[in-house]
Amino acid sequence: MKYEELSKEVSYALRHAPWEYELEMDEEGWVSIEQLLSALNTEGKFGNITRNDLAVMIDKSEKKRHEIKAGKIRAMYGHSIPMHIVKEEKIPPDKLYHGTARRFIESIKKNGLLPMSRQYVHLSADIDTAKKVGLRRDKSPCILEIDSKRAYEDGVAFYHGNEKVWLADIIPPCYVRKL
Template sequence: MCRDISYKTPNRLMNGRWFRPFVSMIRECIIPCPISYFADNLCPACNSEGKFIMRTGERETLGRRLARVCRHDPGRYNLEMDINGWVDIREFVDALREKESRRFGRWLRPHHIKAVVECDAKGRYEVRGNTVRATYGHTVEIELDLPTDNIPPALFYPCSDEDLEIIMDIGILPGNRSHVHLSRTVAKAAEAGRLGGQQLKRPIILEIDTAQMTATGDTVWKAGTAVYLAEKVEPQYLDRVEENDDRLAPLISKWEQEEEE
């Protein structure tokens, strides 16, 4: 299991100077330890330096290829995906080394795929045996076999002011994705609206009564660490989170401050 704690790694003192360490590369812990890979200078579990696995740029590029193959277009690399979204890791590595030999030919091995997956803090990918898949974000049709138990009683979804009326009328549809993507918290939904495909400055947040959804027979899957999936959300399960709600008001205040700067 990887720990990517770069977002909260403090500055360190070296040779009398403070610096922020280079933390985006991936390293492997080579002593007995509960953590296999980590994205920090030292293993957060045992404090060892570990062994270098890949640089920041290599990690980012490989992550983009993972998204392309496991979410959207495995055929681009002549790869086969099974009905549940699994792709063979060895075949994936061989395809990248062949088609992009200048970029991947010298260094890419199966353990690099596993390292990127384990160090993805959002849980966007999953490794099982010698196969890998995306847990959400698909535009290709797959049959999900993700967990459906312990679903929170409420989940959240961002939308624009322009889309609010039609969503409240017909519900939430997946659009160009295979499933509707829901967030565990108001903050995560707001982040998805501002930084995701919608790029909304001030997203409206809808609360979904998932307890009622599942009670009436609809299925909700747990995909990532804070992402859940549904085939559709009917309008009767939707309610707007008001701007003065304690879960949303601090976020709006922060956005207003950013706009003034």
Template sequence: MQTEISKLISYWLRHNPKDANIVLDAYGWANIEDVLMALKVENIELTKADLIELSQRFDKVRWKIDVEASKIKSTHGHSIKVIQEAPPQTPPKILYHGTGIKNMDSIAKDGLKSMQRQYVHLAETIIMARDIGSRHGKPVIIEIDTTRLLNEGWHFYKTEEDVWLTKNIPAKYLDF
């Protein structure tokens, strides 16, 4: 049940806050009380403490919670437009993207695209990329030379989960 609740909250915070009558600010922050009220409408009773505990139970960081301001936001994965709060950072020289082998033809042709999300997601380690790629079938790891991208004007943002975000990357920057 906790996984389903977490996915529901993530869906609202990443993709469709209107579905739950939640208002996000320009940076993606929502009032915790609004999220708790939306859960109540779904017959899910949680307190603020329960929500904080739930966010700490999972192996990956899904949300950022500002206890003092009583706000919550998804750390990444947005399909709706949100402004990155942190300034761009310099990533490691190599980042990785994990995907399924079934996606390779389109990536080789069109590059990495954010698809329904606001940004392309990149991993710091091969292991992390492999784990992500495994969600899409037999995993394939794509290596990205970030130095070339930085030199050509790309910006990178690091999340709390060590996921790097950037705009679409043409195939010429990818090493399969």
């Protein structure tokens, strides 16, 4: 089983295009595993996928992107669908990080961190993770430090993604510092 490819397709379905797979999604992003399996197995690209394959896919991944509970599965972050996915608000650590491309810095300094095509701004719990995120877009990425303590105290909401990924609506530029 090509678990990495399966994970990419499941992410695509759950983050960006549930309608292509005829999935009914609730406001927290959960869909029935049965529906997902039926769509994937009709497509047939991965052979016959079972519930256990989805569990192994999550287990084998170096990042916790999906979770399974009570017969349902959801993506933990990354959504771009028009329907708003409600995330659990959480008190952030004092500092968070964001890895990005050098070419975006001027605009971020001016406008702050914006969700762009996703529903939330994605932040990293540590510098190493932020660096990996930034490397997707630039071979020499910039690491931004977010004063999440002060932002939170000033009323900026933060949400739970996974243990490494934090989410926020917008981070105004006054809380962003280039390292």
